[in-house]
Amino acid sequence: MPQATPAALNLVLIGFGHVARTLVHLLDDRRAHLQELGLPPVRIAGIATARHGCVLVPEGLEGSRAVSLVESGGSVAALGRAGDVPPRDARALLARAGSLVLEGPLVVLETTTLNVRDGEPATTHVKAALAAGAHVITANKGPIACAWSEIREAAARAHRQLLFEGVVMDGIPVFNLVRDTLPALTVVAVRGIVNTTTNYLLAALEEGRDMAPALAEMQARGIAEADASLDVDGWDAAAKAAALANVLMEARLTPADVKRTGVAHLTTTDARAALDAQCRLKLVMHVRREGGRVAASVAPERVAAGDVLAGVHGTMNALTISTDRLSDLTVIQHGGSLVETAYALVSDLVTLWRRLAPGTVSAR
Amino acid sequence: MPQATPAALNLVLIGFGHVARTLVHLLDDRRAHLQELGLPPVRIAGIATARHGCVLVPEGLEGSRAVSLVESGGSVAALGRAGDVPPRDARALLARAGSLVLEGPLVVLETTTLNVRDGEPATTHVKAALAAGAHVITANKGPIACAWSEIREAAARAHRQLLFEGVVMDGIPVFNLVRDTLPALTVVAVRGIVNTTTNYLLAALEEGRDMAPALAEMQARGIAEADASLDVDGWDAAAKAAALANVLMEARLTPADVKRTGVAHLTTTDARAALDAQCRLKLVMHVRREGGRVAASVAPERVAAGDVLAGVHGTMNALTISTDRLSDLTVIQHGGSLVETAYALVSDLVTLWRRLAPGTVSAR
Numbered sequence: 001m002p003q004a005t006p007a008a009l010n011l012v013l014i015g016f017g018h019v020a021r022t023l024v025h026l027l028d029d030r031r032a033h034l035q036e037l038g039l040p041p042v043r044i045a046g047i048a049t050a051r052h053g054c055v056l057v058p059e060g061l062e063g064s065r066a067v068s069l070v071e072s073g074g075s076v077a078a079l080g081r082a083g084d085v086p087p088r089d090a091r092a093l094l095a096r097a098g099s100l101v102l103e104g105p106l107v108v109l110e111t112t113t114l115n116v117r118d119g120e121p122a123t124t125h126v127k128a129a130l131a132a133g134a135h136v137i138t139a140n141k142g143p144i145a146c147a148w149s150e151i152r153e154a155a156a157r158a159h160r161q162l163l164f165e166g167v168v169m170d171g172i173p174v175f176n177l178v179r180d181t182l183p184a185l186t187v188v189a190v191r192g193i194v195n196t197t198t199n200y201l202l203a204a205l206e207e208g209r210d211m212a213p214a215l216a217e218m219q220a221r222g223i224a225e226a227d228a229s230l231d232v233d234g235w236d237a238a239a240k241a242a243a244l245a246n247v248l249m250e251a252r253l254t255p256a257d258v259k260r261t262g263v264a265h266l267t268t269t270d271a272r273a274a275l276d277a278q279c280r281l282k283l284v285m286h287v288r289r290e291g292g293r294v295a296a297s298v299a300p301e302r303v304a305a306g307d308v309l310a311g312v313h314g315t316m317n318a319l320t321i322s323t324d325r326l327s328d329l330t331v332i333q334h335g336g337s338l339v340e341t342a343y344a345l346v347s348d349l350v351t352l353w354r355r356l357a358p359g360t361v362s363a364r
Numbered sequence: 365m366p367q368a369t370p371a372a373l374n375l376v377l378i379g380f381g382h383v384a385r386t387l388v389h390l391l392d393d394r395r396a397h398l399q400e401l402g403l404p405p406v407r408i409a410g411i412a413t414a415r416h417g418c419v420l421v422p423e424g425l426e427g428s429r430a431v432s433l434v435e436s437g438g439s440v441a442a443l444g445r446a447g448d449v450p451p452r453d454a455r456a457l458l459a460r461a462g463s464l465v466l467e468g469p470l471v472v473l474e475t476t477t478l479n480v481r482d483g484e485p486a487t488t489h490v491k492a493a494l495a496a497g498a499h500v501i502t503a504n505k506g507p508i509a510c511a512w513s514e515i516r517e518a519a520a521r522a523h524r525q526l527l528f529e530g531v532v533m534d535g536i537p538v539f540n541l542v543r544d545t546l547p548a549l550t551v552v553a554v555r556g557i558v559n560t561t562t563n564y565l566l567a568a569l570e571e572g573r574d575m576a577p578a579l580a581e582m583q584a585r586g587i588a589e590a591d592a593s594l595d596v597d598g599w600d601a602a603a604k605a606a607a608l609a610n611v612l613m614e615a616r617l618t619p620a621d622v623k624r625t626g627v628a629h630l631t632t633t634d635a636r637a638a639l640d641a642q643c644r645l646k647l648v649m650h651v652r653r654e655g656g657r658v659a660a661s662v663a664p665e666r667v668a669a670g671d672v673l674a675g676v677h678g679t680m681n682a683l684t685i686s687t688d689r690l691s692d693l694t695v696i697q698h699g700g701s702l703v704e705t706a707y708a709l710v711s712d713l714v715t716l717w718r719r720l721a722p723g724t725v726s727a728r
Contacts, residue, residue, distance in 0.1 A: 029689070033548035172693055173545035180544040181537035183714040184397035185707075308696055311675045320698075325393070326707055327699030329536050332672055334684075335691030343690055350547040358722030 006104030008060070009039065009349065012046035012097050012134065014090045014125045015112035016070055018222055019139055020047075022342040023109070024063035030346055039353050040104060046097055048090035050112075053077035055086055056093055058100050090121070091128050098132025105356060109345055110138035114225065116235045116255050119146030126151050130158045135356075137348040139166030139341055145239040146254050148246035161352050164247075166344025168194055168240045169317045172333040176351065178248055178321065185323040187248045189288035192319035193312045194240045196336050197224040197231035198263050198283040202300070203313055205271035206281070211264075222338065223315065233262035234298040237285045241296040245287045248321075251294035261299035274302045280310045288322075308332075370468030372424070373403065373713065376410035376461050376498065378454045378489045379476035380434055382586055383503055383530075384411075386706040387473070388427035394710055403717050404468060410461055412454035414476075417441035419450055420457055422464050454485070455492050462496025469720060473709055474502035478589065480599045480619050483510030490515050494522045499720075501712040503530030503705055509603040510618050512610035525716050528611075530708025532558055532604045533681045536697040540715065542612055542685065549687040551612045553652035556683035557676045558604045560700050561588040561595035562627050562647040566664070567677055569635035570645070575628075586702065587679065597626035598662040601649045605660040609651045612685075615658035625663035638666045644674045652686075672696075 013020045027034075027042055034042065043060035053075030055061065061079045069076055077086040087093035090112075097106060108129035112122050119142030126143045127150075129136045136155065138144070143151050144167050155162035168174045178187060193199050197218045204214035215232070218224035230236045238258035245251035263283055274281040279302035287296040303310045308330050312318040315337075320330040333340070377384045391398075391406055398406065407424035417439030419425065425443045433440055441450040451457035454476075461470060472493035476486050483506030490507045491514075493500045500519065502508070507515050508531050519526035532538045542551060557563050561582045568578035579596070582588035594600045602622035609615035627647055638645040643666035651660040667673045672694050676682040679701075684694040697704070 026689075030548045033550070037547055171690060173541065176545040177537065177541065181540040181711070183401055184394045184710055186397070306675065306677065308672070308675050308698075311670065311672050313670065325390075326535060326704055327697060327701070330694075330696040330698065332694040332696070333691060334672075334694065337691070340690055346548055347545070 006040050008041045008043040008104040009353065010043050010045040010060075010102045010104055010106050012048070012093065012106065012108045013044065014048045014094070014108060014110045014129070016047050016049040016052065016066070016076065017111060017113070018338050019111045019341045020109065021067045021070065022338040023345050024067050026339060026342045026346055027063070034350070037350060039350065042349065045100075045102070046093050047076045048087070048093045049076060053086060054089060054093050055080045056096055057081065058102060090125055094125070094128045094132045094134070098134065106132070106134040107349070107352065108134040108136050110136060110140050110143070111345075112140060114140060114230065114236070114239065115142050116145070116230060116239050119143045123147045123151065126162070127154055130154045130160050130162075133158070133160070135161040135352055137163045137345055137352065139164070139344055141167045141236070141239040141243055144246065145242040148243070149252055161355055163348035163351055165348050165351070166341055167243045169319060169331070169333045170336055170340035171343030171347050172317070172331060172340070173347070174244075174319060174331065175247055176347065177331065182321070182323065185325055187321060188324050189286070189322040190244050190248065190319055191284065191286050192317070193282055193309055194285050194317055194319065195231055195234070195237040195283060196315045196317060198234070198237070199312065199317070200315060201232070201263055202266070202271060202281050202283065205266060205268045206275055208268050210268070223336065232264050234260045234283065237283060237298040238296070241285045241287050241298055245294045245296050249287065249289065249294045253294065253296055257296065259295070259297040259299070263300055266300060277302065278305045279303060280305070282309055282312070284309065370404055372405045372407040372468040373717065374407050374409040374424075374466045374468055374470050376412070376457065376470065376472045377408065378412045378458070378472060378474045378493070380411050380413040380416065380430070380440065381475060381477070382702050383475045383705045384473065385431045385434065386702040387709050388431050390703060390706045390710055391427070398714070401714060403714065406713065409466070410457050411440045412451065412457045413440060417450060418453060418457050419444045420460055421445065422466060454489055458489070458492045458496045458498070462498065470496070470498040471713070471716065472498040472500050474500060474504050474507070475709075476504060478504060478594065478600070478603065479506050480509070480594060480603050483507045487511045487515065490526070491518055494518045494524050494526075497522070497524070499525040499716055501527045501709055501716065503528070503708055505531045505600070505603040505607055508610065509606040512607070513616055525719055527712035527715055529712050529715070530705055531607045533683060533695070533697045534700055534704035535707030535711050536681070536695060536704070537711070538608075538683060538695065539611055540711065541695065546685070546687065549689055551685060552688050553650070553686040554608050554612065554683055555648065555650050556681070557646055557673055558649050558681055558683065559595055559598070559601040559647060560679045560681060562598070562601070563676065563681070564679060565596070565627055566630070566635060566645050566647065569630060569632045570639055572632050574632070587700065596628050598624045598647065601647060601662040602660070605649045605651050605662055609658045609660050613651065613653065613658045617658065617660055621660065623659070623661040623663070627664055630664060641666065642669045643667055644669070646673055646676070648673065
């Protein structure tokens with residue numbers, strides 16, 4: 001626990017795509033709220049990008065200038081000081097950030113692209129960040145789905161926080177919900193619609209539209225993954241299932257352990273047949289205890305009209321949580337966009353600060 | 365902040381009806397979970413009932429014996445020590461509890477019957493508890509709906525916590541959800557189905573059944589209020605609307621300020637007409653900012669088939685929260701019973717302990 005309020009929360013952004021750039025604007029937009037909550041100022045001390053250079057400015061850099069530079073095809077290295085040799089890549093930047101003397105904690109925000117096979121390079125970034133003495137916030141499913149026990153233990157050994165609310169349903173509370181507001185319960189199952197693109201594709205089929213143009217539309221809106229297979233073949237939902245199983249139910253699953261059927265084989269005929277049977281066709285994720293183990297699956301299924309998941313359409317997501325004692329609880333996200341994902345990082349920053357300086361964050 | 369873990373959380377139960385008696389069993393059932401979270405043992409030091417006596421045993425009494433005594437028509441005073449003069453009523457008990465030297469904090473749990481007009485006697489109990497140096501947890505809508513700013517200020521002056529998660533949707537997080545997991549946002553509206561009995565009555569009408577037997581059924585199950593008007597005329601939902609407006613949106617409403625239309629005038633014909641229009645008839649609560657003020661209403665309305673509230677049937681409840689920045693979020697409670705209400709008190713006990721001893725509660 002810090003003895004006095006530090007001068008700043010010093011952020012290092014690993015990955016500077018849509019989510020990280022939206023975060024820059026959102027931090028600006030939420031500045032008064034964060035100040036009211038008692039957080040110290042948030043400073044961006046470093047940025048590592050794959051194709052637009054890297055930069056480390058311990059006193060903090062102007063986030064909006066970094067956004068402009070990248071969006072006009074430039075390099076963030078231009079924000080560094082004359083004479084500085086900019087870091088070559090994320091790992092070089094993290095190593096150097098760890099050696100800085102900063103007023104206030106170092107926080108690494110990992111938002112690189114999902115790699116569902118092994119969670120890399122995000123997992124390496126998370127480990128390097130912890131090794132550099134940083135707290136870690138990630139919106140990347142990879143490390144939580146592929147390497148949970150390893151990175152959880154690394155964070156515990158380093159006495160650093162590891163937060164990842166954005167991994168499932170963006171900033172809509174899921175992990176925070178269970179941990180902070182459903183205490184003294186054991187989660188026994190979760191079930192939900194957690195992939196926006198496939199939900200949209202199935203709705204298109206119901207309307208008699210073909211899948212290909214609907215997918216192109218989702219990609220144009222920045223919602224579908226660039227690699228269509230991640231959505232269409234159920235990999236994204238499987239990664240979320242593994243993350244939920246690992247974190248909420250003490251499992252040790254990876255996306256490959258999740259029984260997985262995608263939606264590519266479905267047609268307008270299937271969707272109409274489901275509608276005729278008073279059902280909706282949905283890609284449903286299940287995680288549940290079965291005997292001594294936790295089993296997870298992702299597959300299209302007919303959801304009956306009275307089921308809450310039947311009403312989850314368009315870009316909505318939903319998750320039903322079953323515990324050992326209460327009736328089920330469902331959380332529905334009515335729409336997803338980059339702001340919702342970026343908000344997950346803001347929400348994790350507040351959680352981080354609550355843990356670092358307990359009692360100093362306003363209860364409001 | 366206590367310097368060392370106290371020997372116990374010392375509870376005084378004001379009101380010992382179904383909810384409080386269910387809590388006694390639930391505390392037993394959740395003992396291992398609470399211990400794992402780092403809470404000290406929970407001890408019942410006193411009970412005040414309206415018709416079954418009062419008792420104060422500073423070392424703690426056996427809750428299950430108190431339940432048996434009351435359920436067999438006896439008095440809890442029998443649990444006191446020989447020679448002790450039992451307290452006459454809740455106020456006498458609270459005054460005496462405040463003078464005890466206890467190892468650990470004193471926590472008053474207020475669960476007396478809702479009085480929607482002025483929130484009494486619960487508001488008086490809350491104030492007396494704070495004056496006695498106790499933290500207060502209540503599942504009673506009355507004080508939050510009728511006297512919010514007064515009791516909030518009294519708690520702040522006394523440096524005591526005031527928690528009330530059970531006021532809306534039982535133990536399903538609503539107030540905790542916004543405070544703990546949706547930081548740095550401003551709530552601009554809430555909308556929902558928050559009264560189980562009327563939701564059930566409207567479903568009965570849709571099925572062609574009359575309202576009176578359906579209401580009798582809800583009363584027999586202990587879900588409907590003994591005073592049918594509280595449910596049927598929308599008072600219970602109005603009290604919840606006022607509580608939500610006061611706590612989440614800084615309003616100063618009372619139930620009487622909520623524009624209110626009940627369901628008593630509705631018939632099977634109305635319900636069928638709504639169904640024929642592809643809608644469901646629901647008693648919907650709205651709270652929203654309108655110009656400079658917060659307006660709240662409760663009235664039956666036709667909810668379109670695609671609306672998430674259309675799928676909220678039986679004993680389900682739901683609340684949609686709109687903020688100034690994100691897409692809407694809906695929380696659905698799939699079923700309500702005494703366990704869910706009692707769980708709200710358990711959840712508040714954990715929140716209380718997190719605040720009293722920040723950093724000592726397991727983050728799991």
